Amino acid sequence: MLQFTLTLLQVTVQLKKIVIFGVGLIGGSVALALKKAGCSAQIVGVGRSASSLQNALVLGVIDHATSDIAEALSNADIVLIAAPVAQTPAILNAIKPHLNNTTVITDAGSTKGDVLNCANTILAEQCSQFVGGHPIAGAEKSGVAAAMPDLYLNKNVVLTPTSDTNPEAVNLIRSFWETCGARVSEMSAQTHDGIFAAVSHLPHLLAFALVDEIASRANAQQLFGFAASGFRDFTRIAGSHPEMWRDISLANRTALLNEITAFEAALSQVKSLLESNDGANLQALFERASAARNAWARNQQ
Numbered sequence: 537m538l539q540f541t542l543t544l545l546q547v548t549v550q551l552k553k554i555v556i557f558g559v560g561l562i563g564g565s566v567a568l569a570l571k572k573a574g575c576s577a578q579i580v581g582v583g584r585s586a587s588s589l590q591n592a593l594v595l596g597v598i599d600h601a602t603s604d605i606a607e608a609l610s611n612a613d614i615v616l617i618a619a620p621v622a623q624t625p626a627i628l629n630a631i632k633p634h635l636n637n638t639t640v641i642t643d644a645g646s647t648k649g650d651v652l653n654c655a656n657t658i659l660a661e662q663c664s665q666f667v668g669g670h671p672i673a674g675a676e677k678s679g680v681a682a683a684m685p686d687l688y689l690n691k692n693v694v695l696t697p698t699s700d701t702n703p704e705a706v707n708l709i710r711s712f713w714e715t716c717g718a719r720v721s722e723m724s725a726q727t728h729d730g731i732f733a734a735v736s737h738l739p740h741l742l743a744f745a746l747v748d749e750i751a752s753r754a755n756a757q758q759l760f761g762f763a764a765s766g767f768r769d770f771t772r773i774a775g776s777h778p779e780m781w782r783d784i785s786l787a788n789r790t791a792l793l794n795e796i797t798a799f800e801a802a803l804s805q806v807k808s809l810l811e812s813n814d815g816a817n818l819q820a821l822f823e824r825a826s827a828a829r830n831a832w833a834r835n836q837q
Contacts, residue, residue, distance in 0.1 A: 551577040551613045551614065552611065552613055553577055553578045553611055554578070554579050554580070554613060554615075555581075555609060555615045556582070557582045557617045557619050557623075557627050558619030558620075559581040559582075559583055559589060559598055559680050560588070560618065560679050561677065561678050561680070561682045561683055562618045562644045562671065563581075563618030563680075564598075564682075564683025565673075565683040565684055565685065565687035565688065566616060566716060567579045567581075567597045567683070569685050569687065569716035569717060570716060571596075572686075573715045575715060580599065580608050581598035582603065583601075584619075588679070588680060591681065592680045597680055597683055605631060609631055609635065613639065613708075614639070614642065614708070614709070614712060615631060615639060615641045615642070617642070617644065617645070618643070620779050620780045621643075621645040621647055621650065621780075622783040622786075622787070624643060624650075624654050628655060628658040632659060635662055635665070639665065640708050641655070642666070642668070643668060643669055645669075645784075646737070646784045647729055647732075647787040647788045648668045648696045648728045648729055649726060649787075650788075651725075652666075652696065663700060664701055664702045664705070665702060667695055667697055668696035668725060669693060669694065669709060670693065670694045670728065671688055671691065671693045671713070672693065672694065672736075673687050673691040673718075674776075677775075678777040688717050689716075689717035689718075690717060690718075690719065692718065693713040693719065694720075695709060696724060696725040706722075729788050729791050733788050733792045734795050737785060737792050738792065738795040741781075741792065742799075743770065743771045744774045744781065747774040805821075809821070
């Protein structure tokens with residue numbers, strides 16, 4: 537049984553060592569948020585790029601960098617996997633031989649069903665120590681230089697524990713994210729992946745597709761030259777990390793394909809209204825969408 541039953545106030549005091557795989561925007565912002573909150577735990581960074589880890593050290597984001605997994609995990613309280621989701625299986629395989637029965641593992645991936653399947657398969661009897669997580673925060677810029685201590689302030693973090701997850705591990709990770717300033721909720725991995733296919737993954741896919749289509753035209757330079765705030769706002773997220781969004785799209789392929797089908801039907805409806813010169817119903821659709829968007833924006837404030 538894990539020995540972590542910590543309150544929000546205690547977590548900054550009692551944690552001694554936190555290991556972050558992937559010290560970019562997400563992992564780096566976690567480290568900065570914990571430091572800002574007064575957490576005195578040693579923060580160890582592990583990653584593919586020695587230069588990126590060195591930059592994280594220079595910026596004061598992490599306290600130590602290493603490529604030695606055994607050294608990194610020795611006496612670690614928490615392991616956070618903040619690398620692209622496709623790297624999760626390799627990271628879990630690398631850390632498994634060095635886990636003790638008190639280290640809690642969590643992740644920050646945007647898909648959860650695939651991650652939990654990996655954790656169950658690879659960690660086996662130690663899967664009770666894994667807590668799936670997804671911070672709903674980010675920016676179009678990536679890398680540790682983009683990390684900020686307030687990235688998670690008042691932002692949602694979703695945890696996806698299963699019936700096999702140790703409740704004390706869940707409590708620890710909840711306190712971990714709350715210390716970063718986040719609002720934490722729980723749901724199943726299936727529910728999570730369905731929701732975020734609709735409100736996050738599909739919008740990113742549409743933004744990438746639109747920019748790529750415009751850029752492929754013979755008069756692309758002219759088109760971009762006249763693009764203004766509408767194009768900028770709609771396509772902002774097309775500046776996001778391509779590798780990360782490739783992995784997310786493939787990992788949540790089934791739910792995302794369902795959302796693409798639904799969007800194709802909606803776009804077909806708009807096309808039909810235009811073809812039939814049906815201004816009344818086109819305006820009605822716009823009014824419904826405008827009202828829904830404005831209500832959502834008010835609730836965000």
